[in-house]
Amino acid sequence: MTEEMHPGALTRSLPRRRLLQYGGMGAAGLAFLAACGGDEDATATPGGGGTTTPGGSTATSTPEPGRPRSGTIRGASTTDLSVNTGHPYLLVPQNNYLDQSVFEPIVQYVDSLEPRLVLVDRYEYNDDLTGLVMSLKPGLEFHNGAPVTVEDVLFGLDVMRDPSAHGVNGSIQIATFARYITEAKKVDDRTIEFTFDQPRGNMTDFFAQLTVTHKDSFPALLAGTDGQGTGPFTFAEWVPGQGYRLEAHDNWHNHDATGGPFVDAIEVTIFSDDDAASLAYEAGELDFWLRAAPSAARRFRDQAVVSARRGVRYAGMNVTNPMLQDPRVRQAMFLSIDRRRFAEEIEEGFARVTVQPWPPTSPAFFEDMEAEFYDPDRARALIQEAGFSQTRPLMLEYNAARDGRYAELVQQNLGEIGVEIELGPMDGNAYLAKFQAREFPDLWLSLSGFAEMTPVTNFQQTFPFRIPNPSHYDRQEYQDLITALGGMDPLSEEAQAHYATFRDLWLNDPWMLPYSDNINIHLLGPRLRGLDIIPVTRSGAPNFGEVWLEG
Amino acid sequence: MLSYLMGRLVQAIPVLIIASIAVFMVLRLVPGDPAASLAGEEATPERVAEIRELLGLNDSLPVQYVRWVTDALQGDLGTSFKTGQAVTKQMRHALPPTVELALVAYPLALLIGIPLGVAAGIRPRGWFDWGLSGYTLVTLGIPNFLLGILLIWLFSVSLGWLPAAGRVPLMEDPATALKQLILPSLALGSGLAAGLARYTRTSIQETMGQDFIRTARAKGLREYTVVVRHGLRASMIAVITIIALQVGQVLAGAVVIEQVFTRPGVGRLIIDSIHFRDYPVVQGTLLVLVFVFVLVNLAADVAYGLLDPRIRRA
Numbered sequence: 022m023t024e025e026m027h028p029g030a031l032t033r034s035l036p037r038r039r040l041l042q043y044g045g046m047g048a049a050g051l052a053f054l055a056a057c058g059g060d061e062d063a064t065a066t067p068g069g070g071g072t073t074t075p076g077g078s079t080a081t082s083t084p085e086p087g088r089p090r091s092g093t094i095r096g097a098s099t100t101d102l103s104v105n106t107g108h109p110y111l112l113v114p115q116n117n118y119l120d121q122s123v124f125e126p127i128v129q130y131v132d133s134l135e136p137r138l139v140l141v142d143r144y145e146y147n148d149d150l151t152g153l154v155m156s157l158k159p160g161l162e163f164h165n166g167a168p169v170t171v172e173d174v175l176f177g178l179d180v181m182r183d184p185s186a187h188g189v190n191g192s193i194q195i196a197t198f199a200r201y202i203t204e205a206k207k208v209d210d211r212t213i214e215f216t217f218d219q220p221r222g223n224m225t226d227f228f229a230q231l232t233v234t235h236k237d238s239f240p241a242l243l244a245g246t247d248g249q250g251t252g253p254f255t256f257a258e259w260v261p262g263q264g265y266r267l268e269a270h271d272n273w274h275n276h277d278a279t280g281g282p283f284v285d286a287i288e289v290t291i292f293s294d295d296d297a298a299s300l301a302y303e304a305g306e307l308d309f310w311l312r313a314a315p316s317a318a319r320r321f322r323d324q325a326v327v328s329a330r331r332g333v334r335y336a337g338m339n340v341t342n343p344m345l346q347d348p349r350v351r352q353a354m355f356l357s358i359d360r361r362r363f364a365e366e367i368e369e370g371f372a373r374v375t376v377q378p379w380p381p382t383s384p385a386f387f388e389d390m391e392a393e394f395y396d397p398d399r400a401r402a403l404i405q406e407a408g409f410s411q412t413r414p415l416m417l418e419y420n421a422a423r424d425g426r427y428a429e430l431v432q433q434n435l436g437e438i439g440v441e442i443e444l445g446p447m448d449g450n451a452y453l454a455k456f457q458a459r460e461f462p463d464l465w466l467s468l469s470g471f472a473e474m475t476p477v478t479n480f481q482q483t484f485p486f487r488i489p490n491p492s493h494y495d496r497q498e499y500q501d502l503i504t505a506l507g508g509m510d511p512l513s514e515e516a517q518a519h520y521a522t523f524r525d526l527w528l529n530d531p532w533m534l535p536y537s538d539n540i541n542i543h544l545l546g547p548r549l550r551g552l553d554i555i556p557v558t559r560s561g562a563p564n565f566g567e568v569w570l571e572g
Numbered sequence: 573m574l575s576y577l578m579g580r581l582v583q584a585i586p587v588l589i590i591a592s593i594a595v596f597m598v599l600r601l602v603p604g605d606p607a608a609s610l611a612g613e614e615a616t617p618e619r620v621a622e623i624r625e626l627l628g629l630n631d632s633l634p635v636q637y638v639r640w641v642t643d644a645l646q647g648d649l650g651t652s653f654k655t656g657q658a659v660t661k662q663m664r665h666a667l668p669p670t671v672e673l674a675l676v677a678y679p680l681a682l683l684i685g686i687p688l689g690v691a692a693g694i695r696p697r698g699w700f701d702w703g704l705s706g707y708t709l710v711t712l713g714i715p716n717f718l719l720g721i722l723l724i725w726l727f728s729v730s731l732g733w734l735p736a737a738g739r740v741p742l743m744e745d746p747a748t749a750l751k752q753l754i755l756p757s758l759a760l761g762s763g764l765a766a767g768l769a770r771y772t773r774t775s776i777q778e779t780m781g782q783d784f785i786r787t788a789r790a791k792g793l794r795e796y797t798v799v800v801r802h803g804l805r806a807s808m809i810a811v812i813t814i815i816a817l818q819v820g821q822v823l824a825g826a827v828v829i830e831q832v833f834t835r836p837g838v839g840r841l842i843i844d845s846i847h848f849r850d851y852p853v854v855q856g857t858l859l860v861l862v863f864v865f866v867l868v869n870l871a872a873d874v875a876y877g878l879l880d881p882r883i884r885r886a
Contacts, residue, residue, distance in 0.1 A: 101654075101655075101844065103654070104655075104656070105654075105655060105656030106610050106612070111612070113612065185622055185626055190607075190610050190623050190626050190627065190653070191610050191611060191612060191615075191623075192610075192611040192612055192614060192615030192616070192619040192620075192623075194612070194614045243656055244656050244657065245655055245656060245657055260665050260836070261652070261654075261655045261657060261662055261665065262662070262665070262666060262836045262840055262841055262844060263665065263739075263836035264836075290737065290738060290834060291834075291836070292737065292834050293830070293831040293832075293834055293840055293843070294831065296721070296832075297736075297737060297831065297832060297833070297834045298737075298834075300721070300724050300725070300728065300729060300736045300737070301736045301737040301738075301834065303729050303736075304724070304728040304729050304732065304735070304736040304737075305732070306728075306735060306736055306737060306738070448602070448603065448604060449847060450603075450604035450605065450606075450608060450609055450847065450848070450849050451602075451603040451604045453604075453605075453608045453609060453612075453613060454603075454604060454605045454608035454620075456613060457608055457611065457613070457615050457616070457617060457620055458617050458620075459617075467613070482614075483614070484613060484614050
């Protein structure tokens with residue numbers, strides 16, 4: 022699909038052996054999953070770094086050379102596009118169908134932290150990780166035929182630095198990275214030299230998220246009338262609230278290498294809810310459904326693909342609350358969560374029992390954290406030892422439409438160790454406003470993402486981990502490890518020691534109660550082929566460039 | 573007749589002014605912030621404040637209201653916070669699916685409801701009347717969203733005869749469009765037909781016991797003429813009142829039915845916009861619906877005047 026990484030790419034200080042080790046883990050996982058292709062149980066058990074594959078589809082996952090382009094594939098989404106908030110620089114799950122297929126990133130993580138080059142043919146860090154040079158592929162064009170220029174790449178940085186000046190009314194998550202870049206120098210028509218404010222071991226996370234769009238057509242993209250990318254499909258039409266249509270791009274830069282795209286178009290219908298999409302899927306009116314609800318996916322278990330873990334679903338705790346200040350109380354609450362029930366009853370067996378946000382491909386992953394950590398007796402003892410008492414029930418606030426079932430189970434689990442919880446269901450928008458303002462006094466439910474990236478990116482930039490965070494957790498030891506990891510090779514032994522420190526803090530002084538991993542479930546109809554591997558970057562957005570319809 | 577009509581039009585003006593204030597305020601009274609939706613979970617409070625400023629939400633409510641009304645009077649209902657598109661453009665996309673649904677579902681309700689009501693009303697406690705009781709019990713007892721799901725399960729999932737979701741414009745592909753309209757129209761129309769039939773039955777039954785009906789029969793007129801020309805016409809005032817009121821029910825029902833059948837109409841537009849706190853879209857759409865409702869009631873007033881000259885003279 023994309024060219025192999027240029028020799029010497031990344032940095033010399035990234036040990037090749039480690040890269041191979043993680044790449045190998047992903048490959049081994051995929052091979053194992055492929056071997057389990059027809060086993061329904063295997064598809065029900067989530068994969069680690071890559072994706073689990075639906076029964077039967079792995080056998081024909083590679084299109085034969087010269088396959089003619091034919092057919093339109095029909096997809097479902099239960100959320101509409103969001104283009105005026107800063108796409109393609111903004112990462113929002115509702116734009117998953119556009120990410121990769123219309124707008125491509127500079128580089129891409131597939132199943133490890135080793136980047137694959139997408140829009141560049143040169144990608145080299147300097148020795149001390151304070152700079153990086155990249156060169157755009159020669160002859161690269163947008164869908165409208167305009168050449169992809171250095172200026173188009175740099176335009177993305179401008180938008181991130183001052184979104185309001187470009188009419189963007191969203192908040193671009195990766196903007197923090199743009200601020201790390203102190204200089205971006207055009208070396209020649211294809212080459213850019215970036216200088217960072219200090220050694221940065223995680224800038225590939227940025228370039229794996231940085232998609233390129235034609236700067237002159239950006240205003241039209243904000244208005245939803247045009248969208249110029251470089252991917253295998255063009256953004257042909259969008260009717261808000263109804264759906265959108267992507268059409269095959271004849272001059273896709275990867276056509277010679279892959280033969281794709283193999284379908285004429287992708288039509289996505291916006292469904293009002295999971296039930297409506299589920300009925301249409303069952304009636305055979307859809308070929309695929311990205312981000313299907315577990316309750317719907319369980320009925321089509323043999324067609325379900327589970328994405329790589331992107332983080333955890335968790336109950337956050339405000340550690341400044343006097344009732345929650347004692348780490349033993351929080352540790353007790355951590356041990357009271359029956360994670361197997363969450364995985365089996367709410368996630369319908371698609372999620373994995375774990376307490377860590379990291380997928381197995383992450384260098385911060387620890388095998389021993391892939392366990393229940395459920396010990397109500399020990400939890401009760403810790404509560405007693407800490408002298409826990411409540412002046413009032415702790416309020417658990419959550420988005421009622423998203424987290425209602427999780428909330429009830431958290432309430433029940435905590436109640437079993439004597440922690441009284443009052444449920445505070447909220448409308449999604451009201452919840453969001455309170456979440457952003459970090460105003461939860463006690464507990465709340467949310468989910469974390471971006472754990473498939475370099476771990477320090479998670480610590481520096483994601484809401485529940487960064488400082489300040491909604492838990493108001495800022496222990497010095499934690500701050501120190503974030504600072505240290507910032508300029509470090511993420512795969513080094515030294516970094517590994519910091520990940521171990523994090524693990525100890527996470528288990529002994531927790532500020533979140535993880536209860537399930539954050540995954541996406543995709544339903545792929547029986548005729549759809551070629552979506553077995555979904556890159557982990559851009560929120561697990563698949564690339565439809567090599568997808569085709571069987572029969 | 574003209575002065576009667578003018579009087580009704582003048583009465584509609586304060587209704588529209590009060591309605592405009594109500595639709596402007598209704599979503600603002602609910603907790604939440606559109607800037608929060610736009611900014612997303614990872615946004616800082618500073619960025620959310622910037623977005624509020626960009627959207628003009630930091631101005632006082634009276635200033636925002638006057639700005640909105642002034643623009644609306646010039647045909648500009650604002651720009652969607654969520655999509656960045658003009659509200660009028662979004663309504664142009666959303667109105668046809670709803671109008672199509674209403675234009676099929678409501679005539680269906682009239683076709684079923686009025687004859688059924690008349691047949692039951694002229695022979696109370698006859699088998700038609702008992703049949704009507706059974707029909708209303710079932711259709712009013714089952715919420716229309718549940719009826720919609722049952723219809724999809726039967727005709728789309730089990731039998732595979734009709735599509736479960738979607739909407740093709742009627743002018744683009746009439747055959748597919750009509751197939752896509754059958755199930756939602758049945759789900760929406762059957763309940764409305766039941767209500768209509770009950771009112772028609774009661775009204776006809778009352779009318780048929782009156783002196784002028786006895787006079788008509790004494791004149792030797794055929795029963796058909798007695799029922800249709802005298803009985804039904806006299807009963808129509810009550811029925812028209814119900815029809816005018818049911819326009820609101822059609823719109824409310826469409827909100828639910830469009831969700832079930834994934835029809836991208838006004839109902840779905842409003843629901844999605846409420847979730848997002850997309851003030852311009854909610855305000856604009858509700859204002860147009862209020863305007864339609866006022867117009868329909870005005871038309872009903874005119875119809876009263878035409879059917880009964882005593883009303884317009886009064």
